[in-house]
Amino acid sequence: DIVLSLHGIEKTYAKGRADAVPVLRGIDLTLRAGEVVALVAPSGAGKSTLLHIAGLLDSADTGKIGIDGTDMTGANDRRRTAARRTSIGFVYQFHHLLPEFSAAENIILPQLANGTSEKDAAARAASLLDRVGIAHRASHRPAALSGGEQQRVAFCRAMANSPRLLLADEPTGNLDPATSDQVFSTLIALARETGLGALIATHNLDLAARMDRILRLDAGRLIEATPQGGAQP
Ligand code: ADP
Numbered sequence: 001d002i003v004l005s006l007h008g009i010e011k012t013y014a015k016g017r018a019d020a021v022p023v024l025r026g027i028d029l030t031l032r033a034g035e036v037v038a039l040v041a042p043s044g045a046g047k048s049t050l051l052h053i054a055g056l057l058d059s060a061d062t063g064k065i066g067i068d069g070t071d072m073t074g075a076n077d078r079r080r081t082a083a084r085r086t087s088i089g090f091v092y093q094f095h096h097l098l099p100e101f102s103a104a105e106n107i108i109l110p111q112l113a114n115g116t117s118e119k120d121a122a123a124r125a126a127s128l129l130d131r132v133g134i135a136h137r138a139s140h141r142p143a144a145l146s147g148g149e150q151q152r153v154a155f156c157r158a159m160a161n162s163p164r165l166l167l168a169d170e171p172t173g174n175l176d177p178a179t180s181d182q183v184f185s186t187l188i189a190l191a192r193e194t195g196l197g198a199l200i201a202t203h204n205l206d207l208a209a210r211m212d213r214i215l216r217l218d219a220g221r222l223i224e225a226t227p228q229g230g231a232q233p
């Protein structure tokens with residue numbers, strides 16, 4: 001099962017202008033179900049660009065993209081939005097939880113947008129919150145939660161619609177090491193349980209070393225770094 005395939009992806013910002021910025025120069029990537037892969041690169045190397053293209057939020061200049069076995073190259077907005085909602089989960093460094101809604105509601109809302117019944121959405125939110133150890137925080141608003149708790153809610157929200165592909169951009173970047181470790185362990189456990197594929201941009205080499213593979217983004221190309229023994233929750 002291949003959840004993400006990129007072939008020959010190229011991206012240049014301000015293409016054709018004097019200040020053109022070539023960022024991706026031929027990216028090939030195959031991500032299988034259950035795989036947790038680190039994307040490591042210095043700031044400005046193009047990690048966010050790559051994640052946005054993989055998440056169908058931005059388009060490549062050239063190259064092919066497949067999501068969960070479906071070719072999405074050149075797909076229109078309607079198909080891209082549908083694929084984002086059903087197949088892709090996003091986690092960011094800053095969680096972007098809705099401040100006026102409780103932890104549970106933040107996980108329920110994307111399910112309602114997808115046509116899930118309120119009852120089923122609430123049950124899934126409760127089960128996900130329980131899974132990450134913060135069931136007792138379900139009715140709290142984000143501001144009343146610690147950074148680690150907020151980030152765990154963000155993971156639950158990303159997992160709400162049972163995506164096949166999880167894309168994370170520095171998901172533990174603003175957390176202290178112990179909390180970051182805890183959030184990451186949850187991520188790997190969830191990925192393993194549900195068989196999704198995860199591509200995780202991180203500066204944290206200790207965390208990267210615990211993933212199945214490490215990909216380095218260097219001068220616009222992906223380079224396979226050290227093969228690992230398998231991700232350790
Ligand atoms: P990273 O996530 O690794 O920090 P980004 O993908 O955000 O890298 O950015 C890669 C390069 O592309 C940087 O040089 C950045 O300044 C440039 N860039 C990113 N977005 C845009 C944009 N919308 N317009 C022009 N240049 C951009």
Ligand code: ADP
Nearest residue numbers: 052055057080081082084085088089090110113
């Ligand atoms: P909705 O109307 O349900 O928010 P969207 O198509 O706007 O549907 O978003 C679908 C998914 O893509 C959501 O998970 C959302 O968080 C994510 N998303 C949308 N726009 C952006 C963006 N500019 N940057 C990052 N993620 C985005």
